[in-house]
Amino acid sequence: MSSRVISPGVSSSGSPIRSLEAPGLRIGERIIKGLLWLAATLSVVVTTGIVVSLLVPSIGFFQQVSIVEFLTGTIWAPGFANPSFGVLPIVVGTLTVVFFAILIAVPVGLSSAIFLSEYATPKFRKTVKPILEVLEGLPTVAIGLFAFSVLTPLIRQLTPFLPWTGPFSIGVAGITVGLLIVPLVASVSDDAMRAVPRALREGAYAMGATKFEVALKVVVPAAASGIIAAFVLGISRAIGETMVVLLVAGAGSPVLSFDPTKGIQTMTAYIGSTATGDISQGTITYDSIFAVGALLFLMTLAMNILAIRMVKKYREVYD
Amino acid sequence: MPKATTGDVVSTEDQAVPTVGVTAALNEDGPAREQTVNTFELHKVNVHYGDMLAVKDVSLDIPHNQITAFIGPSGCGKSTLLRSLNRMNDLIPGARVSGDVLYHGVNMYGPKIDPVQVRTVIGMVFQKPNPFPKSIYDNVAFGPRILKMKGNLDDMVESSLRRAALWDEVKDRLKDNAFGMSGGQQQRLCIARAIAVQPDVILMDEPCSALDPVSTGKVEDLMLELKKEYTIVIVTHNMQQAARVSDLTAFFTVAAMDQTNSRTGVLVEMDETRNIFSNPKDERTANYVTGKFG
Numbered sequence: 048m049s050s051r052v053i054s055p056g057v058s059s060s061g062s063p064i065r066s067l068e069a070p071g072l073r074i075g076e077r078i079i080k081g082l083l084w085l086a087a088t089l090s091v092v093v094t095t096g097i098v099v100s101l102l103v104p105s106i107g108f109f110q111q112v113s114i115v116e117f118l119t120g121t122i123w124a125p126g127f128a129n130p131s132f133g134v135l136p137i138v139v140g141t142l143t144v145v146f147f148a149i150l151i152a153v154p155v156g157l158s159s160a161i162f163l164s165e166y167a168t169p170k171f172r173k174t175v176k177p178i179l180e181v182l183e184g185l186p187t188v189a190i191g192l193f194a195f196s197v198l199t200p201l202i203r204q205l206t207p208f209l210p211w212t213g214p215f216s217i218g219v220a221g222i223t224v225g226l227l228i229v230p231l232v233a234s235v236s237d238d239a240m241r242a243v244p245r246a247l248r249e250g251a252y253a254m255g256a257t258k259f260e261v262a263l264k265v266v267v268p269a270a271a272s273g274i275i276a277a278f279v280l281g282i283s284r285a286i287g288e289t290m291v292v293l294l295v296a297g298a299g300s301p302v303l304s305f306d307p308t309k310g311i312q313t314m315t316a317y318i319g320s321t322a323t324g325d326i327s328q329g330t331i332t333y334d335s336i337f338a339v340g341a342l343l344f345l346m347t348l349a350m351n352i353l354a355i356r357m358v359k360k361y362r363e364v365y366d
Numbered sequence: 367m368p369k370a371t372t373g374d375v376v377s378t379e380d381q382a383v384p385t386v387g388v389t390a391a392l393n394e395d396g397p398a399r400e401q402t403v404n405t406f407e408l409h410k411v412n413v414h415y416g417d418m419l420a421v422k423d424v425s426l427d428i429p430h431n432q433i434t435a436f437i438g439p440s441g442c443g444k445s446t447l448l449r450s451l452n453r454m455n456d457l458i459p460g461a462r463v464s465g466d467v468l469y470h471g472v473n474m475y476g477p478k479i480d481p482v483q484v485r486t487v488i489g490m491v492f493q494k495p496n497p498f499p500k501s502i503y504d505n506v507a508f509g510p511r512i513l514k515m516k517g518n519l520d521d522m523v524e525s526s527l528r529r530a531a532l533w534d535e536v537k538d539r540l541k542d543n544a545f546g547m548s549g550g551q552q553q554r555l556c557i558a559r560a561i562a563v564q565p566d567v568i569l570m571d572e573p574c575s576a577l578d579p580v581s582t583g584k585v586e587d588l589m590l591e592l593k594k595e596y597t598i599v600i601v602t603h604n605m606q607q608a609a610r611v612s613d614l615t616a617f618f619t620v621a622a623m624d625q626t627n628s629r630t631g632v633l634v635e636m637d638e639t640r641n642i643f644s645n646p647k648d649e650r651t652a653n654y655v656t657g658k659f660g
Contacts, residue, residue: 247499249496250498250556251508252454253489254486254560254562254563255487255513268498
């Protein structure tokens with residue numbers, strides 16, 4: 048047995064051994080990494096900026112109005128000589144819109160998604176899905192005008208037994224917002240359902256499940272996290288929707304009422320109608336816009352946290 | 367759904383279906399039977415996917431309470447044929463079955479036959495374990511629930527898990543998600559799930575190809591146990607498996623069709639498993655089972 052020999056400076060093919068050290072500094076690689084980092088950080092910076100710009104004037108507001116008074120008061124009269132800042136009426140307005148929007152968007156959106164993902168022929172789906180995606184991007188002001196000029200009179204004619212008063216209705220605004228978010232809910236839910244493996248469907252079919260049973264008891268539960276995400280996206284849009292609400296529910300009358308036939312102000316409608324050129328900086332009315340904005344932000348934040356928890360709890364992991 | 371018992375005599379007088387040589391002599395450890403009862407009788411079956419002919423002119427009988435194996439190279443149509451036995455092919459757009467597929471003498475593709483009902487009688491276990499992302503209990507209870515079967519659900523779940531030789535391993539964690547189980551346990555859960563709807567036949571499409579040898583052994587033992595109550599048809603790539611578990615083996619191969627230049631599966635021969643492996647009639651079978659295929 049010969050002892051081990053350190054190989055001479057020749058590689059297997061006979062050429063000199065090549066260096067294993069880096070040939071240069073790889074500057075391009077570093078620049079790319081930096082640019083990507085910058086892009087990722089930008090959204091964090093912007094979000095932080097939004098929160099700060101909401102919070103600073105809000106702090107000014109809460110030095111004059113107590114948080115308890117703000118959150119529990121039932122009279123919202125910011126512009127009056129003797130102003131009152133109980134936010135509940137416009138919170139109820141927003142919640143009414145969200146309620147009617149969910150009432151429309153969840154069943155209609157989920158049904159369309161089930162149809163698209165489980166029943167529709169590939170050809171039908173190829174045609175309809177892009178249309179849905181275009182509908183998602185329609186300017187909401189156009190939808191608001193349509194609702195005000197067509198939907199409101201139509202719903203009034205269909206329900207003459209309801210006590211309609213005036214041209215505005217928060218219920219119709221909610222229905223319109225619901226219709227507005229149907230394409231979003233349907234499209235995102237459809238993507239989630241189509242991601243469910245075919246093998247799961249076959250397992251159910253092989254036991255004598257019908258198409259609807261497969262959709263409802265296998266595909267929808269397996270896609271639940273994506274479907275809940277779709278609902279949350281939709282509801283967040285409903286909470287934040289301004290233009291439709293301004294046009295259909297009107298800007299005025301911030302009264303505490305659960306009557307869907309009345310035109311009631313929402314949080315976004317208050318911000319949208321108050322934040323005009325007429326308002327002077329530093330006044331309490333000016334600061335109140337930011338307080339309402341901050342509350343709106345907290346509401347969507349709370350909803351997103353709740354949704355993340357629900358997704359974690361009910362998620363059916365399939366791989 | 368009443369299960370055909372050994373004594374059932376199936377009326378086949380209106381079908382001129384030749385019986386493959388399955389005789390009483392096959393049941394070495396069972397009582398000799400005068401007459402073989404066939405669960406399936408296939409006569410000149412073709413399966414098309416669109417314009418493509420996937421399986422051509424297959425005629426064979428699958429006897430009651432036996433394990434019948436389909437073997438052959440990839441693309442020979444054995445899985446396709448298996449899936450035509452419980453109308454799973456109906457779910458594939460463009461799939462078309464012609465010829466006669468008789469289940470206890472009834473044409474499975476007849477106008478009055480409901481594919482959903484067919485699958486409650488003829489269950490299926492797939493290549494990759496596909497438990498639902500639900501608890502172990504809910505997986506087994508799925509079938510009885512959708513079929514609204516009468517009886518105590520807990521009892522049905524327990525007896526199905528027992529028959530799938532899984533009960534002792536999972537009885538303390540029935541509420542756990544099925545995805546926490548090993549691959550072999552998942553596959554036995556899928557078998558339990560199939561048993562729970564009390565089928566007559568269990569079709570198995572390469573049920574062990576994703577499992578390790580120990581799990582494979584357990585599933586094979588289970589199959590031998592289950593054939594007392596069920597008719598089993600298994601597709602396998604593993605020839606040792608076919609030799610170990612099956613009573614009958616059908617060997618398929620790929621034939622190049624001159625006219626269409628496509629590859630079509632054809633049945634080469636079907637016989638008792640020991641004949642296929644030790645004394646095949648066709649040279650192609652001999653080449654395949656001895657590993658000289660090609």
